[in-house]
Amino acid sequence: MKLKAILLFLIVTTFSCKSNTEEQVDTFKEITKLVDIYANQTLEKNNINSLAFAIYKDGKVYKNYYGEIDKGANNTPDDNTLYEIASITKVFAGSLAAKAVLENKITLNDDIRKYLKGDYANLEFEGTPITIKNLLTHTIGLKNKTPKRLQEVTDSVNKGYFENKPFTYTIKHLLEELKTVTVNKKPGTVYAYNSVGPELVAYILEQVYQKPYHLLLQNFLDELNMKNTYLLGSNFDDSRVANSYKNGKLAPLDKNPLLGGAAGMITTLPDLITFMKFQLESDNPIVKESVKQLFEDNDDNLVGYLWEGLGVGEEEGFYYSKTGTSSGVQSGLLLCPDSDYGLILIMNSNSDAALNNWQNLFYGTENELIKYPKLNSAAFLENTLLYGTDNGIKNLRQQIKDTTNYYTNNDNLNAIAYQLLNNKKTEEALKIFNLQLELFPNHFNSYDSLGEFYFTTKDYDKALFNYKKSLEFNPENENAKIFIQKIEEITAK
Secondary structure, X not given: OOOOOOOOOOOOOOOOOOOOOOOOOOHHHHHHHHHHHHHHHXXXXXXXXXXXXXXXXXXXXXXXXXXXXXXXXXXXXXXOOEEEOHHHHHHHHHHHHHHHHXXXXXXXXXXXHHHOOOOOOOOEEOOEEOEHHHHHOXXXXXXXXXXXXXXXXXXXXXXXXXXXXXXXXXXXXXXXXXXXXXXXXXXXXXXXXXXXXXXHHHHHHHHHHOOOHHHHHHHHHHHHOOOOOEEOOOOXXXXXXXXXXXXXXXXXXXXXXXXXXXXXXXXXXXXXXXXXXXXXXXXXXXXXXXOOOOEEOOOOOEEOOOOEEEEEEOOOEEEEEEEEEOOOOEEXXXXXOOOOXXXXXXXXXXXXXXXXXXXXXXXXXXXXXXXXXXXXXXXXXXXXXXXXXXXHHHHHHHHOOOXXXXXXXXXXXXXXXXXXXXXXXXXXXXXXXXXXXXXXOOOXXXXXHHHHXXXXXXXXXXXXXXXXXXXXXXXXXXXXXXXXXXXXXXXXX
């Protein structure tokens, strides 16, 4: 079964199996090799121009840049390259809100109307007001999550209309427009991702500190020693901002007409690393406060102070994350304090194919960090498994006996088997599919993939057997149901 989440990372180097399983392995050095290979193989799919990539593990950091900002221009990004980080901007507003809570400037249960000037009787639902906590968790309950005029301005930004024109909409316009919105859901009950909440957080911080939001943000950045992080529209060398591309065409900057609580920050990879280290190494109480879980719903939306993707993994422990998507840039920041790792990945391309490649790279690398210090044996031996399958299987069997240093997983073996099958190496593919089943006998995908192999080679009896076995382990496997129906239609003729 060709799962969307399969990590198709092709390893182009061969690592021989160590005969002495007690030999020490420099695992961090080895995982950086995987980062390089994974990144380069992702770029070879030709959907992404360039990548900025960093990992953190147990106090060690590895960063690197790949590809060209503009294809054919030989301009690989570097430490001076500025990237839009779009919605990652929100977690800085969240951190400042956490600071304000700790300093008793605000409380999470404050009715936001306490800080708004004018009549906002509409900002409640059946007597339940919108609170600061609702702003921070995307649960404000508006009928339309973005007011009409703000949505029109946002659409114009995405089309590049304001690239060289001043904005005709500001925070004052948003405040006036809020007097006309309808709250049709009880605040704090329904998650609806929006930019209004973070911008109101920024406005409220201005009121309680009696300082412009951009100065509050700048003070925080100075404390963190993030010297190359700015709000779009402030004073910086704009020639450093990476060009970005949407579906292959130059994309406009994702400018923000409001205060900068929701989007509009640009930064470098080294500065984001500084922020990552602050999250993982600092004992500043802002960190602990800002990642408290403030909301959870039935769809597993867990939110802190504008941090999202909060959770507790069986292996990695507590983690949290934030992604940012502008017209032409995709960025992601993932942090796991319990296992002491972090991950940053930025690309200056945006398309469905690019996003799929980015997600595979991001979450594939996370999987390696979760398993660290164990190394992915199938990944290191992939070249041998592809071009010397018998020897590769022998080496893998030997290597995974060293459970201190190595492991393997279903996805990598599955990807290797499919590559062999796609290259018409059916005998070799069957050996890897059988190895996958041997090592993961209780995984539905082991049977599903073997079923697809036999379907492809027109051995419908064995295909049907394996698809039915797959359903025993996962009754919700729609792929198996589809192929079982196909087989029954074919054999009925």
